[in-house]
Amino acid sequence: MGEILVGIDLGGTNVKVGCFDSALKLIDKASAATEADMGPEAVVERIGRTTDNLLAINNLPVDSLAAAGIGAPGPARLDEGIIIASPNMPLFKNVPLRKMLSQRLHAPVVLENDANAACWGEFVLGAGKDINNMVFFTLGTGIGGGIITDDKLVHGSADNAAELGHIIIYPDGRKCACGQRGCVEAYASADSTARRAVEAIEAGAESSLKRVLDEKGRITSKDVYEHLAAGDELAKQITDGTAKALGLVCINMLHSTEPGRIVFAGGMIAAGDVLLNRIKDFFDEQIWSLKKETVEITFATLGEDAGIIGAAALAKKAKDERRM
Amino acid sequence: MGEILVGIDLGGTNVKVGCFDSALKLIDKASAATEADMGPEAVVERIGRTTDNLLAINNLPVDSLAAAGIGAPGPARLDEGIIIASPNMPLFKNVPLRKMLSQRLHAPVVLENDANAACWGEFVLGAGKDINNMVFFTLGTGIGGGIITDDKLVHGSADNAAELGHIIIYPDGRKCACGQRGCVEAYASADSTARRAVEAIEAGAESSLKRVLDEKGRITSKDVYEHLAAGDELAKQITDGTAKALGLVCINMLHSTEPGRIVFAGGMIAAGDVLLNRIKDFFDEQIWSLKKETVEITFATLGEDAGIIGAAALAKKAKDERRM
Numbered sequence: 001m002g003e004i005l006v007g008i009d010l011g012g013t014n015v016k017v018g019c020f021d022s023a024l025k026l027i028d029k030a031s032a033a034t035e036a037d038m039g040p041e042a043v044v045e046r047i048g049r050t051t052d053n054l055l056a057i058n059n060l061p062v063d064s065l066a067a068a069g070i071g072a073p074g075p076a077r078l079d080e081g082i083i084i085a086s087p088n089m090p091l092f093k094n095v096p097l098r099k100m101l102s103q104r105l106h107a108p109v110v111l112e113n114d115a116n117a118a119c120w121g122e123f124v125l126g127a128g129k130d131i132n133n134m135v136f137f138t139l140g141t142g143i144g145g146g147i148i149t150d151d152k153l154v155h156g157s158a159d160n161a162a163e164l165g166h167i168i169i170y171p172d173g174r175k176c177a178c179g180q181r182g183c184v185e186a187y188a189s190a191d192s193t194a195r196r197a198v199e200a201i202e203a204g205a206e207s208s209l210k211r212v213l214d215e216k217g218r219i220t221s222k223d224v225y226e227h228l229a230a231g232d233e234l235a236k237q238i239t240d241g242t243a244k245a246l247g248l249v250c251i252n253m254l255h256s257t258e259p260g261r262i263v264f265a266g267g268m269i270a271a272g273d274v275l276l277n278r279i280k281d282f283f284d285e286q287i288w289s290l291k292k293e294t295v296e297i298t299f300a301t302l303g304e305d306a307g308i309i310g311a312a313a314l315a316k317k318a319k320d321e322r323r324m
Numbered sequence: 325m326g327e328i329l330v331g332i333d334l335g336g337t338n339v340k341v342g343c344f345d346s347a348l349k350l351i352d353k354a355s356a357a358t359e360a361d362m363g364p365e366a367v368v369e370r371i372g373r374t375t376d377n378l379l380a381i382n383n384l385p386v387d388s389l390a391a392a393g394i395g396a397p398g399p400a401r402l403d404e405g406i407i408i409a410s411p412n413m414p415l416f417k418n419v420p421l422r423k424m425l426s427q428r429l430h431a432p433v434v435l436e437n438d439a440n441a442a443c444w445g446e447f448v449l450g451a452g453k454d455i456n457n458m459v460f461f462t463l464g465t466g467i468g469g470g471i472i473t474d475d476k477l478v479h480g481s482a483d484n485a486a487e488l489g490h491i492i493i494y495p496d497g498r499k500c501a502c503g504q505r506g507c508v509e510a511y512a513s514a515d516s517t518a519r520r521a522v523e524a525i526e527a528g529a530e531s532s533l534k535r536v537l538d539e540k541g542r543i544t545s546k547d548v549y550e551h552l553a554a555g556d557e558l559a560k561q562i563t564d565g566t567a568k569a570l571g572l573v574c575i576n577m578l579h580s581t582e583p584g585r586i587v588f589a590g591g592m593i594a595a596g597d598v599l600l601n602r603i604k605d606f607f608d609e610q611i612w613s614l615k616k617e618t619v620e621i622t623f624a625t626l627g628e629d630a631g632i633i634g635a636a637a638l639a640k641k642a643k644d645e646r647r648m
Contacts, residue, residue: 075615133481147580149480154473156582157457163579166612169495171572179613180575248495255487256471256580258480288490289503291399
């Protein structure tokens with residue numbers, strides 16, 4: 001048994017694999033199409049081959065692998081290593097992913113929720129490495145979350161804690177894909193941000209984004225931020241809607257687990273300081289005056305590697321604590 | 325050093341003291357006026373005398389006291405045992421309460437936030453004794469909270485976690501005493517429930533509560549529930565407003581730390597099943613359809629003793645873990 005750690009970030013479209021030394025230094029990484037429609041066995045085999053290749057091209061023998069961690073989407077029973085279901089991988093129902101992957105890799109595996117794994121990566125080596133209490137949001141197609149209290153991931157009573165995208169901020173508000181109304185995800189995810197822009201244009205709002213919609217038939221959150229930078233008024237209003245929703249959920253999380261830092265990750269943070277500063281503005285405007293709050297609101301620092309780093313770090317932790 | 329544990333529940337008006345055997349069985353309890361306007365030294369002396377008397381009338385020698393716990397209101401630095409400030413005790417500013425009390429009682433003392441202490445009491449011996457993850461609300465003048473994850477109280481980055489009354493459920497909504505708008509406390513505390521009834525009557529609503537307001541010059545939440553039981557339509561609307569706010573905050577806490585049980589305590593739970601069932605109704609109506617949730621929403625079972633039980637249990641825990 002060697003000292004190499006592998007971190008895997010399983011997404012509905014792509015799966016990323018990273019190999020790390022025992023100090024969690026990235027040696028190399030690779031990515032492959034998940035091809036989730038081929039079923040769990042095929043996906044596990046693809047992860048296996050990607051890992052084998054990664055070890056081989058770095059001259060690492062197969063038995064150098066000490067342990068692996070995998071972050072996967074959807075509800076799971078983490079202790080049992082089972083994926084219950086996954087919205088973007090319909091064939092993954094009650095899949096014993098940990099056991100399957102452990103047999104394929106000939107190494108112990110730890111299973112974690114994908115947002116939690118990325119949260120742990122940022123906590124250990126990124127935006128949260130110097131604190132003990134953190135809240136983490138990924139702003140992508142949806143909004144994922146992670147909570148760390150006293151240096152530990154909060155898993156909750158059934159491993160589904162930190163579904164922070166589904167905190168309701170506007171009761172009876174916009175319909176969310178989850179069935180609730182007024183979720184923060186229905187306002188502030190990349191998809192919802194773009195959708196609110198489309199709805200406003202379709203309702204007659206003036207905007208330079210109208211040409212994008214006419215030409216491409218769609219608008220992305222990236223379009224919104226590009227037109228914001230160019231001074232478009234609608235893009236500003238849409239961004240403010242996103243930032244207010246995120247400022248509100250920061251307040252609510254502060255009053256819940258009181259993180260020392262709140263970290264935003266995901267594609268949408270490419271918008272940069274213009275988004276971050278507006279989130280802070282709305283936080284400051286709406287927070288209580290009972291006492292001065294010092295929570296820091298920041299962007300993640302590890303980029304797309306947070307998931308593989310976190311998964312590898314969780315494997316290392318489980319191994320160090322002799323839980324695998 | 326004996327085996328007796330003392331639990332103290334310090335309020336702005338009264339202070340309650342209970343003495344317990346080493347198995348946390350209540351031996352006897354007493355209550356005294358806090359007289360907070362006499363200052364911290366006088367309050368500590370009153371707690372000391374109340375404790376002395378309680379031990380004496382139960383034939384327990386002074387040196388039978390093993391440890392004491394105290395739950396106190398307002399922001400604190402728990403590790404240092406210091407009360408930073410307390411809204412109802414203006415003279416309590418940066419008071420080293422733990423040290424003062426320890427010197428007076430000649431025993432080690434542990435300091436905790438009052439809502440957290442009551443939460444811990446319910447968790448150890450009350451409504452949460454068979455679970456590992458719990459969220460707790462006290463519905464009184466304001467709304468206090470407590471969060472337990474994996475059998476531990478969540479304290480946050482600066483000992484001010486679980487200020488659950490100040491979770492914003494209606495952005496830009498009713499003004500809260502804390503300076504925010506739309507806090508759950510501004511809708512669903514005993515005071516806010518009564519105030520919403522008064523406002524509705526003053527705005528011209530028909531209600532049997534109008535006579536109460538005319539005769540007494542005020543309405544309490546107790547009045548609202550009595551008139552609800554008698555079939556008053558406004559009392560029903562006001563109760564629904566309280567229940568919807570609490571149902572929303574239950575959803576938000578479920579998506580945060582995912583408790584197995586959510587427990588409501590405080591004077592207002594005297595309203596009984598009519599309130600509890602409406603909270604559950606609104607939770608069921610507004611919760612996502614992504615998966616079936618099994619969180620239980622219940623009332624506390626220890627009544628007014630939760631605070632002294634929790635404080636004594638925290639003293640026992642600190643002693644058992646050799647932290648005092």
